[in-house]
Amino acid sequence: MVKNRDLLAIGHSAHDYIIRVPEFPKANFAAPITDMKTFNGGAAANVACVGAKLGLKTSLVSAVGGDFKKSEYYEHMQNLGIDTDSLIIVPGEKTPTAFVMTDDNDDQISYFYWGAACGFEDAKVPTSAIKNTEAIHLATGEPSYNWRCSEEAKNEDILVSFDPGQDLGMYDNKKLTDVLKNTTILFGNHHEIERILVALEVDLQGLRELGPKIIVKTCGAQGSEIYSNEDKIQIDAIKTEAVDPTGAGDSYRAGFLSRFLNGESIEESAKFASTVSSFIIEHQGCQTNMPSFDEAFERMNEFY
Numbered sequence: 001m002v003k004n005r006d007l008l009a010i011g012h013s014a015h016d017y018i019i020r021v022p023e024f025p026k027a028n029f030a031a032p033i034t035d036m037k038t039f040n041g042g043a044a045a046n047v048a049c050v051g052a053k054l055g056l057k058t059s060l061v062s063a064v065g066g067d068f069k070k071s072e073y074y075e076h077m078q079n080l081g082i083d084t085d086s087l088i089i090v091p092g093e094k095t096p097t098a099f100v101m102t103d104d105n106d107d108q109i110s111y112f113y114w115g116a117a118c119g120f121e122d123a124k125v126p127t128s129a130i131k132n133t134e135a136i137h138l139a140t141g142e143p144s145y146n147w148r149c150s151e152e153a154k155n156e157d158i159l160v161s162f163d164p165g166q167d168l169g170m171y172d173n174k175k176l177t178d179v180l181k182n183t184t185i186l187f188g189n190h191h192e193i194e195r196i197l198v199a200l201e202v203d204l205q206g207l208r209e210l211g212p213k214i215i216v217k218t219c220g221a222q223g224s225e226i227y228s229n230e231d232k233i234q235i236d237a238i239k240t241e242a243v244d245p246t247g248a249g250d251s252y253r254a255g256f257l258s259r260f261l262n263g264e265s266i267e268e269s270a271k272f273a274s275t276v277s278s279f280i281i282e283h284q285g286c287q288t289n290m291p292s293f294d295e296a297f298e299r300m301n302e303f304y
Contacts, residue, residue, distance in 0.1 A: 003134050005083060006056040006261055008126075010149050011044030011139030012117060013062035013073070014096040018246055018284055023103050039285030040073045041098055043139035043165055046250035046286045047257075050276065052080040053290040054258040059083035059133060061126050061149075063119035066091035076287075086126040090116035106220070106245050110166055120145040125152050134261055135159035137253065138183075140167040143175045150182035159261075162212070163187040163253055173199055177210060185260075186212035187253050193217045214266065218252055220245070226270050235270040238278040238303050247286025248277040255296065275300040 020035040040049070048060040060082055066089060068074055073095075077084055093116035100110045120142035126149070130136060136153045138146045138160065146162075153160045162183040164171060171179070177200065180186065186207070188196065193215065197207060204227050208215060215227040223237040255276030259269040275296045283289035291299075 003132055004057065005059045005129075005133040006135070007048070007051055007257055008059045008061065008129055008133040008136045009044040009048040009051070009139060010061045010126075010136060010146065011141035012042035012096050012112075013045035013060070013064055013068075014042035014098045014112070015039075015073070016041030016246070016286065017097065017099045018244060019099060019101045021101055021103055024101065024107075024109055035284075037284055039288060040076060041100075041247065041286045042096060043163065043250050044137070044141065045073075045077070046247050047137050047139060047254045048082050049077065049080055049287050050251045050254035050280075050290050051258055052082050053292060054254065054276065054296065055293045056254075056258050056261070057081070057083075059086065059129055061086045061088065061129060063088040063090055063096075063117045063123065065089075065093050065095040065116045068095050068116075071095070083129075086129040088116075088119045088123045090119040093118070100246050102245065106242065108245070112166075117142065125149055127152060130158060131156055133158065135161060135257065137161040137163070137257065138179070139163055139250070140165040143167070143171045143179070147175060147179050147182075150179050154182040159184045161185045161187065161253065161257060163249075164192065165249070168192055168195060176200070180207070181211040183212045185214045185216065185257075187216045187218070187249075187256075189249060190217055190219045216253075216256065216270070218249055220248075224252070224270055224274060226266055228266055233267050233270060235267070235274050237274055238299070240278045240282055242281045244284040245281050246284075247280050250286060251280040251290070252277040258293075271304050272296060272300055275303065 025031040048058040226233040255273035279291040
């Protein structure tokens, strides 16, 4: 069967409130907000949009509000050529909304209003969309739905990329293990990978034996580490003026997959991923400064 899509992203589309505070307050205290803006976001949508900008043929499965197709965000997706035929429309609900607070140390705390995302739980697996793609990326979303999608993809011998992100706490050990068994590439920041290792009581090799052949650990300004076979690949981050780290991880995943799915090596895929994320952090918002393939490729060659 000829696949019409390169990558199907599954998980949240959201409206993001990006908020800057000097420091996070303790309970029963307040902190001043120094800046607040609204942007397009949601981890799955970020991957789909950045991937499309880089030249991938992407599709998206998100649970969104009844008025989403009238929004600027939907028009933005259409302009990027993203296949949205499998969106889960939930009448009477609002599209999910994220409130992302970043302090002066670039640490973050997020609050997420699920809204229409409650529609994931009872939604059918998008079988035709999965069969029509080379790979799926499971982003933040409802754990049981992600697992059901991973089962379908594994049965179709389709690459599964998994990034539980800040929804990691929603997975009990069994559900997390079930998804990992179907996973080819596991993405996580250094906090999330450590939490997985502790929760499942395994080391990195033990984690790989559960399922993921490749583990990609992003470490912010310290770059990223990729574990495959017996190898550890260290990739430096590109030093640039960081305005807002929100969306850097999602853009890294989109950049990595855009090269890996085109047959590049793990190391070259990671260098490209790091380069793509360097563009995103130069502006506020996850999709405000998405580079084209040529722009990212040129910067990658200059730096590495």
